[in-house]
Amino acid sequence: MVRRWLAASVAAVDPEERAAAAVRPDGPKTVVAVGKAAAAMCRGAASVVEGLHGVCVAAAPGEAPDGVELLIGDHPLPGDRSFEAGRRVLETAASATDGLVALISGGGSALCEQPLPGVDPSYLREVNSLLLDGGASIDETNLVRRHLSAVKAGGVARAAAGDVETYIVSDVGAAGPEVVASGPTIYAPPAPEEAREVMARYDIPLDAETWAAVVGPRPAPGREVGVTVLADGRVAAQAAVDAAAADGVAGRVADGWVVGDVENALGAFLGETGAPLIVGAGEPNVVVTGAGFGGRNSHAALLGARRIAGTDAVFAAFATDGVDGRSDGAGAVVDGTTVERGGDPTPALLDSDSATYLEATGDLTRIGPTGTNVSDLWLVWRPASVY
Numbered sequence: 001m002v003r004r005w006l007a008a009s010v011a012a013v014d015p016e017e018r019a020a021a022a023v024r025p026d027g028p029k030t031v032v033a034v035g036k037a038a039a040a041m042c043r044g045a046a047s048v049v050e051g052l053h054g055v056c057v058a059a060a061p062g063e064a065p066d067g068v069e070l071l072i073g074d075h076p077l078p079g080d081r082s083f084e085a086g087r088r089v090l091e092t093a094a095s096a097t098d099g100l101v102a103l104i105s106g107g108g109s110a111l112c113e114q115p116l117p118g119v120d121p122s123y124l125r126e127v128n129s130l131l132l133d134g135g136a137s138i139d140e141t142n143l144v145r146r147h148l149s150a151v152k153a154g155g156v157a158r159a160a161a162g163d164v165e166t167y168i169v170s171d172v173g174a175a176g177p178e179v180v181a182s183g184p185t186i187y188a189p190p191a192p193e194e195a196r197e198v199m200a201r202y203d204i205p206l207d208a209e210t211w212a213a214v215v216g217p218r219p220a221p222g223r224e225v226g227v228t229v230l231a232d233g234r235v236a237a238q239a240a241v242d243a244a245a246a247d248g249v250a251g252r253v254a255d256g257w258v259v260g261d262v263e264n265a266l267g268a269f270l271g272e273t274g275a276p277l278i279v280g281a282g283e284p285n286v287v288v289t290g291a292g293f294g295g296r297n298s299h300a301a302l303l304g305a306r307r308i309a310g311t312d313a314v315f316a317a318f319a320t321d322g323v324d325g326r327s328d329g330a331g332a333v334v335d336g337t338t339v340e341r342g343g344d345p346t347p348a349l350l351d352s353d354s355a356t357y358l359e360a361t362g363d364l365t366r367i368g369p370t371g372t373n374v375s376d377l378w379l380v381w382r383p384a385s386v387y
Contacts, residue, residue: 002333002379003365005243006318012239013320013374015169018230019044019103022167028099030054031068032089032156034112035105035181036321036373037169039064045101055092057085057112060369073111077128083121086114086151093160100164102156106171106373107321108181109142114150118213124148127204134202135287138172142182147195147214154187157221164225170232171375173257173282177229186227187220233281233375236320240279240379249381251277258282258378262300269378270307280378292353295325297376298364301332302345302354309339314381318365321373327355331376332363
């Protein structure tokens with residue numbers, strides 16, 4: 001049943017349907033779409049905007065509307081395909097004299113990139129790697145990214161020849177829409193000293209030439225930018241709760257977002273009460289300590305399995321995009337017998353090899369890319385609990 005509830009959560013944030021319901025039929029006909037939901041959002045927009053054309057940057061091959069160029073970027077780290085995608089997005093924006101529709105979703109920070117003059121592309125990739133593996137928060141990561149990029153923090157809006165309408169499928173929890181894909185159309189004031197502090201915290205080298213780029217001028221876009229958020233993790237979490245209710249299981253959405261250190265976030269989440277089923281959304285921080293097979297969700301699931309061992313509880317950690325870090329899984333659904341079946345999970349956790357452990361116990365969840373991304377979902381179900 002739990003996997004069915006999670007499937008319902010993904011269906012509820014279908015980006016094609018959300019875009020089709022929101023984009024103006026009489027709006028701009030030039031589009032730039034960036035993120036894991038980009039192709040689906042483009043299809044939705046094209047269903048209501050006749051003659052839509054432009055560029056779509058996605059994470060995997062898919063179907064883009066006629067007239068829209070489909071590019072596949074690199075993820076989770078920007079690479080040559082990402083830099084080419086960034087160049088094309090900026091060119092397309094600059095050509096949109098009658099206005100631009102921007103369709104933005106999670107994953108876009110890596111998929112679509114173009115370094116500022118003075119920033120080497122290989123350095124930009126290294127910075128992303130150090131931040132992600134070092135357990136940097138989404139706020140820290142995006143703060144640094146936007147100071148090195150010509151795309152982020154309103155870069156696409158600065159390049160645009162006309163006004164911009166932005167529609168967002170958000171994967172960033174409590175953070176604002178300017179954090180999704182590092183805000184290619186949403187201006188964020190420069191904060192170079194704060195960015196340098198974060199870089200020092202994660203031992204990121206910073207030479208004089210790069211520092212000159214970091215502190216360079218980045219004015220606000222000189223045009224109107226409208227922003228509409230189409231869906232986020234809370235929408236998905238509520239859909240899971242509703243699906244459970246249809247099966248006779250009472251539940252509710254967690255009070256807060258799943259954020260911060262994964263151990264602390266797990267303790268807070270498992271401590272929530274009020275219903276047999278609790279569903280939360282967010283993206284906690286996980287420090288990579290090994291070279292194993294796993295990701296943020298399989299790691300959280302294995303930590304959860306250790307905490308609920310010997311109880312009747314079921315815990316799930318699930319990536320709504322279907323892709324969990326260095327694995328081909330989306331996360332896992334574990335229960336009170338997982339550790340009994342798999343043995344001591346400590347070595348797997350230390351080697352960041354949680355997916356291997358959970359594959360052996362039969363608890364790993366594989367669904368493939370979903371075409372959407374609204375952060376991770378956590379679910380705990382205690383069937384025997386009475387509230």
